[in-house]
Amino acid sequence: MQRLVARAPAKVNLTLRILRRRPDGFHDLASVVAFAGAADLVALDPARPLGLSVAGPTAAAAGPEADNLILKAASALLRHVPDARTGHFTLTKRLPVAAGIGGGSSDAAAALRLLAQLNGLRLDDPRLQAAAREVGADVPVCLAPQARLMEGIGERLSAPLGLPPLAAVLVNCRVPVPTADVFRALGLGAGDELPGPPHGAPPAGPAALLRHLAEQGNDLEAPAERVAPEISEVKALLCAEPGVRLVRMSGSGATVFALTDDCRAAAAVARRVAAARPGWWVRPTVLR
Numbered sequence: 001m002q003r004l005v006a007r008a009p010a011k012v013n014l015t016l017r018i019l020r021r022r023p024d025g026f027h028d029l030a031s032v033v034a035f036a037g038a039a040d041l042v043a044l045d046p047a048r049p050l051g052l053s054v055a056g057p058t059a060a061a062a063g064p065e066a067d068n069l070i071l072k073a074a075s076a077l078l079r080h081v082p083d084a085r086t087g088h089f090t091l092t093k094r095l096p097v098a099a100g101i102g103g104g105s106s107d108a109a110a111a112l113r114l115l116a117q118l119n120g121l122r123l124d125d126p127r128l129q130a131a132a133r134e135v136g137a138d139v140p141v142c143l144a145p146q147a148r149l150m151e152g153i154g155e156r157l158s159a160p161l162g163l164p165p166l167a168a169v170l171v172n173c174r175v176p177v178p179t180a181d182v183f184r185a186l187g188l189g190a191g192d193e194l195p196g197p198p199h200g201a202p203p204a205g206p207a208a209l210l211r212h213l214a215e216q217g218n219d220l221e222a223p224a225e226r227v228a229p230e231i232s233e234v235k236a237l238l239c240a241e242p243g244v245r246l247v248r249m250s251g252s253g254a255t256v257f258a259l260t261d262d263c264r265a266a267a268a269v270a271r272r273v274a275a276a277r278p279g280w281w282v283r284p285t286v287l288r
Contacts, residue, residue, distance in 0.1 A: 032213075077115055
């Protein structure tokens with residue numbers, strides 16, 4: 001059988017409310033999630049034994065291949081479908097690592113999609129869904145990468161939201177921000193709740209959507225800026241750009257996104273930011 005290929009798009013938290021820290025240490029959240037055109041690439045060769053090779057611009061930061069979530073996803077599926085066919089994965093790593101855009105989770109989800117294709121499994125197969133949950137809280141939403149409302153610790157997903165395409169620029173200052181450090185800086189104790197506005201699915205119209213997003217926020221933004229003050233520099237630079245409608249950090253950082261009126265404006269912002277900060281990762285994209 002020929003090699004199978006899937007994109008692993010960046011996951012962007014358009015909003016992120018942290019509702020409470022549960023007694024088990026996990027945090028309940030509510031987040032509107034969209035997916036970018038910027039992506040890693042995952043390939044599967046069914047003719048070779050189970051394994052993984054990593055290449056690409058950000059491969060060096062991805063860590064040991066044995067610890068990669070792609071292999072953990074394959075092992076999780078084999079626990080649920082012992083006779084499943086596998087193969088050798090090749091990951092072309094393009095997204096920054098520990099960046100708040102779910103790169104590793106999206107890679108794992110892409111691997112599960114390829115294994116589902118190889119084994120004739122539907123994406124809503126309970127065994128595939130269970131494997132996704134075992135690998136990580138962000139993996140289920142990445143299985144079918146469409147804009148959704150994500151709740152709980154990530155296990156409760158709405159139907160696709162049908163948001164209009166959003167022209168955007170993604171900027172990462174190449175400072176890794178461990179999620180655990182950000183939640184530690186948030187400082188919630190077991191059972192603590194975090195006050196904030198109610199959170200729900202956004203309206204679909206472009207103007208109403210932008211107003212809704214502006215009214216919401218990312219509760220991890222302030223603690224992430226304490227962990228990595230460079231995030232503040234990224235936000236300030238984007239806020240000063242003409243044509244930018246909204247600037248916000250994604251996930252636990254350090255990636256920041258800026259929404260613009262159209263793709264031409266996003267490309268212009270990306271060119272100016274990349275010229276001003278040549279060491280940063282900068283990508284114009286569309287969020288869907």
